[in-house]
Amino acid sequence: MATIKDVANQAGVSVATVSRVLNGNGYVHEDTRSKVEQSIRELNYTPNEVARSLYKRKSKLIGLLLPDIMNPYFPQLARGVEDEMQENDYRLIFGNSDESKKKEMEYIQTFVQNNVVGVISSTNDPDADMYTGLNIPVVFLDRTSSDRPSVYADGRQGGRIAAEEIVRRGSKAVTVIQGPADVRPAQERFEGAVEVLEQQAAAYQVLKTTSFSLTDAEEFAQKVFSEYPDTDGIIASNDIMASAVVKEAFRLGKRVPEDVQIIGFDDILLSRLLAPPLSTIHQPAYEMGREAARLLIGLIEGQRIEKSNIEFSVEFIERQTTRKVES
Amino acid sequence: MATIKDVANQAGVSVATVSRVLNGNGYVHEDTRSKVEQSIRELNYTPNEVARSLYKRKSKLIGLLLPDIMNPYFPQLARGVEDEMQENDYRLIFGNSDESKKKEMEYIQTFVQNNVVGVISSTNDPDADMYTGLNIPVVFLDRTSSDRPSVYADGRQGGRIAAEEIVRRGSKAVTVIQGPADVRPAQERFEGAVEVLEQQAAAYQVLKTTSFSLTDAEEFAQKVFSEYPDTDGIIASNDIMASAVVKEAFRLGKRVPEDVQIIGFDDILLSRLLAPPLSTIHQPAYEMGREAARLLIGLIEGQRIEKSNIEFSVEFIERQTTRKVES
Numbered sequence: 001m002a003t004i005k006d007v008a009n010q011a012g013v014s015v016a017t018v019s020r021v022l023n024g025n026g027y028v029h030e031d032t033r034s035k036v037e038q039s040i041r042e043l044n045y046t047p048n049e050v051a052r053s054l055y056k057r058k059s060k061l062i063g064l065l066l067p068d069i070m071n072p073y074f075p076q077l078a079r080g081v082e083d084e085m086q087e088n089d090y091r092l093i094f095g096n097s098d099e100s101k102k103k104e105m106e107y108i109q110t111f112v113q114n115n116v117v118g119v120i121s122s123t124n125d126p127d128a129d130m131y132t133g134l135n136i137p138v139v140f141l142d143r144t145s146s147d148r149p150s151v152y153a154d155g156r157q158g159g160r161i162a163a164e165e166i167v168r169r170g171s172k173a174v175t176v177i178q179g180p181a182d183v184r185p186a187q188e189r190f191e192g193a194v195e196v197l198e199q200q201a202a203a204y205q206v207l208k209t210t211s212f213s214l215t216d217a218e219e220f221a222q223k224v225f226s227e228y229p230d231t232d233g234i235i236a237s238n239d240i241m242a243s244a245v246v247k248e249a250f251r252l253g254k255r256v257p258e259d260v261q262i263i264g265f266d267d268i269l270l271s272r273l274l275a276p277p278l279s280t281i282h283q284p285a286y287e288m289g290r291e292a293a294r295l296l297i298g299l300i301e302g303q304r305i306e307k308s309n310i311e312f313s314v315e316f317i318e319r320q321t322t323r324k325v326e327s
Numbered sequence: 328m329a330t331i332k333d334v335a336n337q338a339g340v341s342v343a344t345v346s347r348v349l350n351g352n353g354y355v356h357e358d359t360r361s362k363v364e365q366s367i368r369e370l371n372y373t374p375n376e377v378a379r380s381l382y383k384r385k386s387k388l389i390g391l392l393l394p395d396i397m398n399p400y401f402p403q404l405a406r407g408v409e410d411e412m413q414e415n416d417y418r419l420i421f422g423n424s425d426e427s428k429k430k431e432m433e434y435i436q437t438f439v440q441n442n443v444v445g446v447i448s449s450t451n452d453p454d455a456d457m458y459t460g461l462n463i464p465v466v467f468l469d470r471t472s473s474d475r476p477s478v479y480a481d482g483r484q485g486g487r488i489a490a491e492e493i494v495r496r497g498s499k500a501v502t503v504i505q506g507p508a509d510v511r512p513a514q515e516r517f518e519g520a521v522e523v524l525e526q527q528a529a530a531y532q533v534l535k536t537t538s539f540s541l542t543d544a545e546e547f548a549q550k551v552f553s554e555y556p557d558t559d560g561i562i563a564s565n566d567i568m569a570s571a572v573v574k575e576a577f578r579l580g581k582r583v584p585e586d587v588q589i590i591g592f593d594d595i596l597l598s599r600l601l602a603p604p605l606s607t608i609h610q611p612a613y614e615m616g617r618e619a620a621r622l623l624i625g626l627i628e629g630q631r632i633e634k635s636n637i638e639f640s641v642e643f644i645e646r647q648t649t650r651k652v653e654s
Binding site for chain 1 (some may be wrong): 386388396397399402403405406409413418419420421422423430433434436437440441541542544545567570571573574576577596597599600601602603604
């Protein structure tokens with residue numbers, strides 16, 4: 001099959017000229033155009049879409065580092081980043097660090113080697129060398145960094161709201177599930193919840209967990225009820241954990257929300273598809289992703305940035321794993 | 328702050344030599360090493376991790392195209408691909424086509440522009456120009472292609488099993504939810520189910536859907552029961568749709584599985600966290616991702632490939648949205 005090179009050779013012109021004829025852009029002399037068109041016919045050349053597209057402007061690459069694509073919260077963030085980038089003709093290289101420093105490092109390295117023009121990272125360590133050493137713009141997403149560009153939700157406030165709602169709706173023995181110690185947003189929401197429970201002098205206990213993974217969630221859910229069989233209100237570390245707790249409550253014959261109330265965190269799309277649908281703290285993940293992309297593009301393109309620390313507020317979504325009260 | 332270049336200049340050696348000293352690999356003459364170490368001390372140079380890592384071997388890039396990262400099935404596939412690639416020192420560029428030909432094309436273009444050495448694609452159109460025109464290995468994942476390397480599950484068999492199980496467990500008025508017409512695996516599983524229902528002369532009806540998106544799932548779930556209020560068995564197009572159907576059944580006060588049985592497809596991790604946990608057809612997504620990566624690496628490295636069409640079998644996972652029967 002004839003290639004664009006064959007056409008160029010036969011017509012005695014450059015590949016770029018053939019490309020200009022094919023795409024109908026740029027100046028090509030009428031005689032040259034005729035020669036090229038004749039060669040195309042003679043060689044029966046069909047420009048394939050890929051070859052043609054290669055002459056179009058090359059899109060700039062952005063590196064996006066996420067901790068765990070198996071948790072549906074992160075694909076929602078990613079989707080927001082991607083849509084904004086796509087509309088502005090940037091493309092994503094994507095890395096999944098799996099909360100491992102080594103993998104994270106390898107991906108940042110891959111990003112740099114492939115000449116990304118900026119990075120968006122949901123790292124647990126914005127101050128790590130691998131970021132401070134980069135000489136391209138970096139935006140931290142879903143992570144707080146006081147002195148560097150970042151987009152995040154107010155996790156502490158989320159924890160506070162969860163605690164207020166569960167107490168207000170009548171739970172007397174609250175269990176707070178504390179997420180992994182090295183995941184900052186998990187700690188912030190945990191601290192927020194404990195703050196309110198202390199203020200209100202409410203009875204509560206804490207279950208520490210070491211992972212956010214779906215496969216461990218069931219085990220932790222069983223632990224909640226075996227260690228605290230009389231708990232009547234559970235503030236879960238995220239929606240995955242909350243789903244596992246709802247399921248375990250059902251298995252034990254407890255009624256939700258009559259016997260035990262459950263509040264999640266994130267508001268992943270699936271949480272409203274649960275039966276009963278999950279009451280949770282909504283983080284605007286998709287919008288946060290878009291905002292991080294907007295901020296990064298601004299930094300890359302040298303725009304004047306008004307605000308490089310963008311905090312989104314969170315809100316309680318009342319569904320059916322919490323009791324109704326007069327408001 | 329001093330850079331590696333400053334160190335090289337002061338010591339009168341190349342940057343590569345400084346790097347060899349820093350990484351402790353490759354031959355460096357003892358005198359040269361001393362000079363470099365002295366310059367490092369004098370300039371108070373701290374090699375940052377990124378700079379250091381850049382001297383390591385550059386990882387090869389693979390392009391991975393998925394239709395929808397918001398559906399948790401695809402991150403499972405991606406995770407399998409990624410783990411296998413990571414272990415073999417390949418890295419992923421990742422594209423989300425959103426079932427759009429235009430986006431798919433743009434990503435394939437990005438892959439090529441960034442010199443990927445191979446592509447894994449869950450496209451609906453393996454015969455499209457953008458693939459036949461590529462001169463690097465391509466493996467189709469979760470998609471059947473008879474004459475090109477591909478890794479997929481036996482969807483037709485999955486549909487058959489779902490129909491057999493739901494009839495065997497006593498449903499007399501089955502509803503089959505047909506997934507989007509342009510998504511091949513959806514059609515195969517649909518055809519498999521209908522095949523068995525016809526063979527068994529079972530009463531059934533079909534609800535056509537146009538999307539797999541989470542946001543549309545609720546609407547289709549409502550349609551199932553408004554159009555077929557007496558249905559007592561639902562074969563859903565995937566687990567997301569099945570979750571929405573379970574929730575809608577609860578909303579309508581129907582008991583699952585006593586009044587209506589529900590079978591999903593995929594076995595995403597969340598399906599076992601549902602209350603009640605979802606009976607479904609298991610596709611080994613993670614393993615399929617790994618296998619596609621293995622196959623692609625084999626093709627890239629010119630290994631002798633025994634089998635370039637790899638079909639995984641599927642199985643029924645009995646949980647609690649189907650009735651118990653004597654086996």
